[in-house]
Amino acid sequence: MDGPPTPPPPGAGAAPTAAAAGSTAAIVCFDLRKNYRDTLALAGVDLRVERGSVFGFLGPNGAGKSTLVKILTGLVHPSGGQVEVLGGKPGSRAVHRRLGYLPEQFRFPQWLTGRELLRLHARLMGVGAEDARLLELVGLDAAGDRRIGEYSKGMQQRLGLAQALVGDPELVFLDEPTSALDPIGRRDVRDILTHLRDRGMTVFLNSHLLTEVERVCDRLAVIDKGSVIAQGATTDLLQVPGLSVRVGELPVGAFDAIAALLPSNLAPPTYAAGVITLPGVAAGEVPAVVRTLVDAGLPVYEVAFARQSLEEAFVQLLQGRHPGVNGEARA
Amino acid sequence: MSRSGRLDDLRTRADQVLLLAGLTWKEGVRRRTILMGFLLTVAFVALYGTGTYYAFRQFDVQPDTTSMGGVGALGMALDPDFYRDLAAYQMLSFGLFVSSFLSAMLVVFLGAGMISGDAENGTLQTIVTRPVARVQVLMGRFLGYASVLVVYTIVLSGSLLLLTRVFSGYAPPHPEQALLLLLAQGLIVLGIVALATSTLPQIATGITGLMLFGVAFIGGIVEQIGTFLGNDTAAAIGDAVHYLAPTDTFFRMALGRLTPGSMALVGEFLTGPFGAPKGVETGALLYGLLYLAACLVGAALLFRRRDL
Structure with a gap:
C-alpha cells in the first residue's frame, strides 16, 4: 500500500x-x-x-x-x-x-x-x-x-x-x-x-x-x-470482526437490559432485525457471551463471526460526528 | 509544437466549435422550433404584404395639398412621388421595428439558456469535461444562435423590404446596408445575452436582455423628443442611454439608409414612434462593434471562472 x-x-x-x-x-x-x-x-x-x-x-x-x-x-x-x-x-x-x-x-x-x-x-x-x-x-x-x-x-x-x-x-x-x-x-x-x-x-x-x-x-x-x-x-x-447472534424478536426495552449484562470491556453492541451484533469480540470470549445471553433467557438460534459490513463501519466512523446517526442505525 | 501541429490543433478546435454550433440547428429542427418560427414568420410577412398591396393599389388618389399647408406644397414641388415614398417609408419603418423586435425576442429567448440554462439542468457538465476549452463552447453556442439570427433577420426583414419595393414602387437608397445594420443590432442583443448568461441565471438573463433592449428604445424616444423640442438635457440623457446598449442606434441608422434624399428637408415628419432615422456615423459603428467584442470577451472570462 x-x-x-x-x-x-x-x-x-x-x-x-x-x-x-x-x-x-x-x-x-x-x-x-x-x-x-x-x-x-x-x-x-x-x-x-x-x-x-x-x-x-x-x-x-x-x-x-x-x-x-x-x-x-x-x-x-x-x-x-x-x-x-x-x-x-x-x-x-x-x-x-x-x-x-x-x-x-x-x-x-x-x-x-x-x-x-x-x-x-x-x-x-x-x-x-x-x-x-x-x-x-x-x-x-x-x-x-x-x-x-x-x-x-x-x-x-x-x-x-x-x-x-x-x-x-x-x-x-x-x-x-x-x-x-x-x-x-x-x-x-x-x-x-x-x-x-x-x-x-x-x-x-x-x-x-x-x-x-x-x-x-x-x-x-x-x-x-x-x-x-x-x-x-x-x-x-472492514477488518473489525463482529460476532452476530440471532436471538429472534426482542420485546421493547429488553435489548438495553441485556446489553448492560454483557462484559463491559466490549464495544457497545447493536441490535437490528432479531440479530445482536457485538463488534470486537475475540474467539475466547464467545462462550461467556453466549452464556450471558442464555442465562438472560434469550433463545440463541445462531452464532457466527461476521465480517463487519461497510454499512456498520460507515455508521461507526460517523458516530459521534452526527448526533442522529446512532439512533438511525438502531431503528 | 511544430507549425503543422499548431495548424492541426487549430483545425481540431475549429471543428469542435462548428460541431457545437451545428447542434443549435439540429435542436431547432428536431424540436420543431424552426418550423413553427418559419410558419409564424410567413403569416406575419403575408399580413404585411397584404396590407402593403392594398394600401398602394389605391394610392393613385392625390391627397389634398391645401390641408397640409406649406410642407405639402413643398413636397409636391420637389417630387411627384413624395406621398407614396413617405407612406412606403412609414410602413417600412413600422414593419422593420416589429421585425427587429421579434429578432431581439428570438435571440433573448433562445440565448438566455446558452450557458446558465445548460449549466442549471446538467447538460453542460459533460461537454466542458471533454478536451474543449470553455471559450470554444461559448463560441460554438454563440455562432449557432448568431447563424439562426442572421437567417431569420434576412428572411424576415428582407421580405419586408422586398414586398414594400414591389407593391409601393418605392426604392430605398441602401436596403442592403439597412439589413446589415439590423443584423448588427441583433448580434449586439445576442452579445448582451451571452455576457449575462455567463454569470446570471437563465431568467435573469432573459429579463436583462429584454430590459436593455427596451431601455435603449425609450432612450431613443427621449432623445428624439429632446431634439424636437430643443431640450438639450433630454437629448443628452437619450444619447447617454445609447452607450448603455447601442441597439436603438443601429436600428435608427438602418432607418436612415432607407429614407430618400428628398425627405431630408422634412426630417421631423419622419419622426415616427419607432425612432427617427439617423445618419451612419463611424463613431457609432465602431462603438457598436467594440461593445459586442467587449460583451464576448467578458462572457469568455466570466464563463472560464464560473463553477459549474
Missing part, C-alpha cells in the same frame, strides 16, 4: 504533497479546500488514488463528495490546496482527453438519439465512433436509435455510463451511477466496473449505496463535513 494507511491527523506534516507524490497516482490532493461564499464545502482534503483501482468515495449527503469530483474534473475551481489528476492540472485539455465523467445531476439533449450522443462525444474527444460497442456494453444496443427523451431514467443512466467510457479513458469519475437502476441494472454496472478494472482503468466511484461500494471497490475513502476521515484498502477498513 503506497498511500497513508490511516487518515493523517489534522495538520500532520507527514502527508505527501501533490508535487512529490506525482506520477504513479491517478489522483493526488493535498489540503484541498473549497468555500462557496460563506459555506465550507471542503476543509483540507488529503487523498491519493492509485492507478488501476476502483476507488470508492463515501460520505453522508452534503459531505462534499460531488464538490471534490467537480474539482477533479475541472468544473469547480478550488479555493486552496494542491491537486493533480493524471499528473496534470484538472480541467486542462490534456487531462480531459484521458478522462470520462458521469455527473450526478446530468441531462442529455432529449432530442438526440443515444447513438448520436455517443458520436458527438467521440468527436469532441477526437476519437473514432465506437457507439456500437458502448451501446452493447451497457445493454442499450436495441434502443440506440431512439431519442433520449423516450428513455427511462435507468436507460439514461446506462447511456450516461457509456458516454463516460467514450474514448477509452484512463480515469473515469462516476457520481452515483446506479441511483436510478433496478437490482439487475446495478449488477450490470458492477460487472462493467470489474471489467474496466481488469483492463487497467482507474474508476472513481461516488456512491451512498454502501453494498455496491463494498462489492466493487478495492480501496475507499470516507468524507464527512469536508474532510476525509478514513481511507485505505476496503478489507482494512
Whole structure:
C-alpha cells in the first residue's frame, strides 16, 4: 500500500504533497479546500488514488463528495490546496482527453438519439465512433436509435455510463451511477466496473449505496463535513470482526437490559432485525457471551463471526460526528 | 509544437466549435422550433404584404395639398412621388421595428439558456469535461444562435423590404446596408445575452436582455423628443442611454439608409414612434462593434471562472 494507511491527523506534516507524490497516482490532493461564499464545502482534503483501482468515495449527503469530483474534473475551481489528476492540472485539455465523467445531476439533449450522443462525444474527444460497442456494453444496443427523451431514467443512466467510457479513458469519475437502476441494472454496472478494472482503468466511484461500494471497490475513502476521515484498502477498513447472534424478536426495552449484562470491556453492541451484533469480540470470549445471553433467557438460534459490513463501519466512523446517526442505525 | 501541429490543433478546435454550433440547428429542427418560427414568420410577412398591396393599389388618389399647408406644397414641388415614398417609408419603418423586435425576442429567448440554462439542468457538465476549452463552447453556442439570427433577420426583414419595393414602387437608397445594420443590432442583443448568461441565471438573463433592449428604445424616444423640442438635457440623457446598449442606434441608422434624399428637408415628419432615422456615423459603428467584442470577451472570462 503506497498511500497513508490511516487518515493523517489534522495538520500532520507527514502527508505527501501533490508535487512529490506525482506520477504513479491517478489522483493526488493535498489540503484541498473549497468555500462557496460563506459555506465550507471542503476543509483540507488529503487523498491519493492509485492507478488501476476502483476507488470508492463515501460520505453522508452534503459531505462534499460531488464538490471534490467537480474539482477533479475541472468544473469547480478550488479555493486552496494542491491537486493533480493524471499528473496534470484538472480541467486542462490534456487531462480531459484521458478522462470520462458521469455527473450526478446530468441531462442529455432529449432530442438526440443515444447513438448520436455517443458520436458527438467521440468527436469532441477526437476519437473514432465506437457507439456500437458502448451501446452493447451497457445493454442499450436495441434502443440506440431512439431519442433520449423516450428513455427511462435507468436507460439514461446506462447511456450516461457509456458516454463516460467514450474514448477509452484512463480515469473515469462516476457520481452515483446506479441511483436510478433496478437490482439487475446495478449488477450490470458492477460487472462493467470489474471489467474496466481488469483492463487497467482507474474508476472513481461516488456512491451512498454502501453494498455496491463494498462489492466493487478495492480501496475507499470516507468524507464527512469536508474532510476525509478514513481511507485505505476496503478489507482494512472492514477488518473489525463482529460476532452476530440471532436471538429472534426482542420485546421493547429488553435489548438495553441485556446489553448492560454483557462484559463491559466490549464495544457497545447493536441490535437490528432479531440479530445482536457485538463488534470486537475475540474467539475466547464467545462462550461467556453466549452464556450471558442464555442465562438472560434469550433463545440463541445462531452464532457466527461476521465480517463487519461497510454499512456498520460507515455508521461507526460517523458516530459521534452526527448526533442522529446512532439512533438511525438502531431503528 | 511544430507549425503543422499548431495548424492541426487549430483545425481540431475549429471543428469542435462548428460541431457545437451545428447542434443549435439540429435542436431547432428536431424540436420543431424552426418550423413553427418559419410558419409564424410567413403569416406575419403575408399580413404585411397584404396590407402593403392594398394600401398602394389605391394610392393613385392625390391627397389634398391645401390641408397640409406649406410642407405639402413643398413636397409636391420637389417630387411627384413624395406621398407614396413617405407612406412606403412609414410602413417600412413600422414593419422593420416589429421585425427587429421579434429578432431581439428570438435571440433573448433562445440565448438566455446558452450557458446558465445548460449549466442549471446538467447538460453542460459533460461537454466542458471533454478536451474543449470553455471559450470554444461559448463560441460554438454563440455562432449557432448568431447563424439562426442572421437567417431569420434576412428572411424576415428582407421580405419586408422586398414586398414594400414591389407593391409601393418605392426604392430605398441602401436596403442592403439597412439589413446589415439590423443584423448588427441583433448580434449586439445576442452579445448582451451571452455576457449575462455567463454569470446570471437563465431568467435573469432573459429579463436583462429584454430590459436593455427596451431601455435603449425609450432612450431613443427621449432623445428624439429632446431634439424636437430643443431640450438639450433630454437629448443628452437619450444619447447617454445609447452607450448603455447601442441597439436603438443601429436600428435608427438602418432607418436612415432607407429614407430618400428628398425627405431630408422634412426630417421631423419622419419622426415616427419607432425612432427617427439617423445618419451612419463611424463613431457609432465602431462603438457598436467594440461593445459586442467587449460583451464576448467578458462572457469568455466570466464563463472560464464560473463553477459549474
